[in-house]
Amino acid sequence: MSCEKISNALIAYLDGRASSDERFVIEAHLKLCAACQERAEEFRRLWQVMSEVPAVEPSPAFDARLRQRIAEAAKPKFWGWMLPAPRFAVSVALLVALSIWVGGRRPRSVNLQNMAANSEEQFRMIKDLGVLENYDVLSNFDALSDLPASTQPAQDQQQKRPSDSPGSGSGA
Amino acid sequence: MARSDVQLMLDVKAGDELSFEMLLHKYRKPLVNFLCRMVRDQAAAEDLAQEVFFRVYRARKEYSPSAKFTTWLFRIATNLALNAIRDGRYRQMQISIDAPAAEDEPAFQLPSREARADDRLIERERNQMIRGAILTLPEKQRAAVVLHKYHDMDYAEIGKILGCSESALKSLLFRAYETLRVQLALLVARPAAQPAGEGKRHEL
Ligand SMILES: [Zn+2]
Numbered sequence: 001m002s003c004e005k006i007s008n009a010l011i012a013y014l015d016g017r018a019s020s021d022e023r024f025v026i027e028a029h030l031k032l033c034a035a036c037q038e039r040a041e042e043f044r045r046l047w048q049v050m051s052e053v054p055a056v057e058p059s060p061a062f063d064a065r066l067r068q069r070i071a072e073a074a075k076p077k078f079w080g081w082m083l084p085a086p087r088f089a090v091s092v093a094l095l096v097a098l099s100i101w102v103g104g105r106r107p108r109s110v111n112l113q114n115m116a117a118n119s120e121e122q123f124r125m126i127k128d129l130g131v132l133e134n135y136d137v138l139s140n141f142d143a144l145s146d147l148p149a150s151t152q153p154a155q156d157q158q159q160k161r162p163s164d165s166p167g168s169g170s171g172a
Numbered sequence: 173m174a175r176s177d178v179q180l181m182l183d184v185k186a187g188d189e190l191s192f193e194m195l196l197h198k199y200r201k202p203l204v205n206f207l208c209r210m211v212r213d214q215a216a217a218e219d220l221a222q223e224v225f226f227r228v229y230r231a232r233k234e235y236s237p238s239a240k241f242t243t244w245l246f247r248i249a250t251n252l253a254l255n256a257i258r259d260g261r262y263r264q265m266q267i268s269i270d271a272p273a274a275e276d277e278p279a280f281q282l283p284s285r286e287a288r289a290d291d292r293l294i295e296r297e298r299n300q301m302i303r304g305a306i307l308t309l310p311e312k313q314r315a316a317v318v319l320h321k322y323h324d325m326d327y328a329e330i331g332k333i334l335g336c337s338e339s340a341l342k343s344l345l346f347r348a349y350e351t352l353r354v355q356l357a358l359l360v361a362r363p364a365a366q367p368a369g370e371g372k373r374h375e376l
Contacts, residue, residue, distance in 0.1 A: 008342050011349060017326060042353050042360050049359045050306075050321055050352075053299045056214055058204040058221070063196060066225050073230070 001029055003036050010036070014043055177241030184232045192232075195241075196225060202323065203249055209306055209318045210253040220256060224249045239332060246323075247333045250315050257311045298359065305355040313348035320345055 006029050012018040013026045030037050175183070175191075177198075183191035203224060207217035227248055239247075306314060312334060319330045327338045334341065353360055 007346050007350075008339070011320075011342060011345050012327070015320070038362075039353070041362065043349055045360045045362075046349060046353050046356060047321065049298075049356060050302055052295075053302050055201065055205045056208050058200050059214075059218060062200060062204070062218060062222070063193075066196065066222055069222065069226055070229055073226070 001025055003029075003033060006033075006036055007039075010040060010043070014040060014047075178237040181228075181232070181235055181241055182237065184229070185235045192229060195228075199242075199245060200225075203245070206246065206249060206318055206323065207253055209303070209322065210250075210311070210314060211256065212307070216256075220249070220252050223252055227252075240329065242325075243329050243332050246319065246325075250333050254311050254315070301359070302356065305352050308355070309348050309351060313344055313351070316341060316344045317348045317352070 006026055009018055009022045009026055013023060018026065030040060177195065180191040180195050184195070200221070203221045204214070204217055207220045207224075208214050211217055211220065224245070228245065306317060309317060315334060316330060319325045319333060325333075327341055331338050331341045334344075336344065
């Protein structure tokens with residue numbers, strides 16, 4: 001049998017998983033072929049050398065990190081319960097109305113842009129609360145969402161409006 | 173009697189968190205090590221291992237024991253690792269593995285007096301060289317070698333994990349070990365095959 005045909009069975013021979021037929025054929029070949037003998041010898045040494053490399057230990061925080069991730073995933077999704085919430089919808093509507101009213105004199109495109117930025121900011125605020133992972137904040141969230149979330153950005157906008165121009169010109 | 177992995181997973185499916193902890197405890201280290209040998213560094217490997225366990229947990233309700241638990245687990249891990257590698261999220265080590273193997277680097281011509289003075293350094297360099305050689309294998313060959321060599325899995329299981337036939341796997345393994353044998357020739361070649369008469373070699 002040729003060296004090439006031997007080669008695919010050689011690994012199985014060396015790791016002890018070859019069938020007895022394969023073993024017989026390979027042993028016969030190895031007796032006659034110095035090149036394959038040498039290769040087999042080097043494979044054995046290669047495996048020894050590979051075994052030298054020690055295993056690593058997972059970092060101590062591994063389990064805690066996983067548990068945290070699982071716990072986070074188990075929490076109800078913010079979007080899931082925020083969007084159907086009537087209060088949230090009302091505050092968004094108010095915000096939109098306010099923006100339109102405040103930005104009345106501005107060109108329409110700029111106005112829309114600000115609106116988008118504004119509600120985005122609000123969304124981010126709401127999402128950030130989740131990151132805090134503070135159950136008190138979460139459970140009191142209804143209260144929070146009533147006032148500051150909806151009025152604060154609008155106030156900001158109102159204050160900034162008269163003087164702002166740096167951002168507004170670029171996108172329109 | 174200890175519950176089998178499949179039984180543990182079925183218990184997880186039924187809502188038993190403790191069984192998940194047991195599986196985590198049992199497979200955390202093998203999985204991190206497998207992934208460590210697949211991607212560049214341990215931090216990246218741990219990120220992937222986190223993802224694997226998270227997916228196992230998330231899929232618990234749909235779990236059905238159609239294969240060995242390890243086959244399922246390592247299949248998830250292998251797919252994640254291969255995707256990550258192909259995305260280039262974890263760039264393969266581009267370090268000097270090739271260089272010292274090709275040129276005759278004295279650091280690996282053991283043992284000179286200076287070399288022996290710092291055995292630990294040598295050990296570390298050897299380990300790095302071996303890890304590096306494995307990391308330069310094409311990713312599927314790499315996975316095959318790691319599962320075969322370090323996880324002692326049989327061909328049927330590795331084949332199922334990698335989605336290839338046993339004969340395809342055997343030739344994959346042969347090619348991979350052949351590459352490693354050449355790359356790590358300095359560590360693997362028989363000492364007698366090296367030219368005699370170099371004084372240093374006989375200082376032992
Ligand atoms: Zn031969």
